[in-house]
Amino acid sequence: LIKVLAHKGGEVPTYISDNIKFGVGMFYIFLTLVPSGRMKVLSVIGFVRDSELGEQYLQEVFRNGGVRAPISALVLLTYYLFLPVGLGDVSVTLQKAKLLLDKCNEIYPNNSYFHGYSNFYHRKKGETGEALRSM
Secondary structure: HHHHHHHOOOOOOHHHHHHHHHHHHHHHHHOOOOOOHHHHHHHEEEEEEEHHHHHHHHHHHHHHHHHHEEEEEHHHHHHHHHHOOOOOOOHHHHHHHHHHHHHHHHHOOOOHHHEEEHHHHHHHHHHHHHHHHOO
16 A cells, blocks of 8 residues: 555555445444444444445445445445435435436446336335336
8 A cells, every 4th residue: 555655646546545435434334233232332342333424435436436336326225225214304315315326327227226226216205107117
C-alpha cells in the first residue's frame, strides 16, 4: 500500500478506497442485524453500529462504478426492501430503493437480479401491473 501511495503522490487510488468502503459499509450494514442484547457486548469490545455510514459508503461505491458497484447495489436493495426498518419511514426507504433500481436497470438492463428486485418493489407498493412488467 505504501508503494502504491508513493507512486500516486500520496493519494489513495479509487479502487482501493472503494474496496475499503465496500468492506466497512457491508460490516456496518450487517451490524444492524445484530440483536441489541448482543450488540451491547460487541460495543464493549469496540464495535459500533452505524447504518447511515454503511449506507453512505455503499452508495459511494455504487456511484464510482467499479467492480464492486453491482454487489453494493444488491446489498443496498436488500437492506431497503427486505430488512425491517424498525420505526423508520417506509416511504423514504422505498424512495431510495426506487432511485437505485432505476439506475441499476438503466446500467444493467439484462440483469435478472435487478428485475427481480424491481418486481418486489412494485409488489410492496401494490402496483401489480408494474410488477408483472418488471419480470
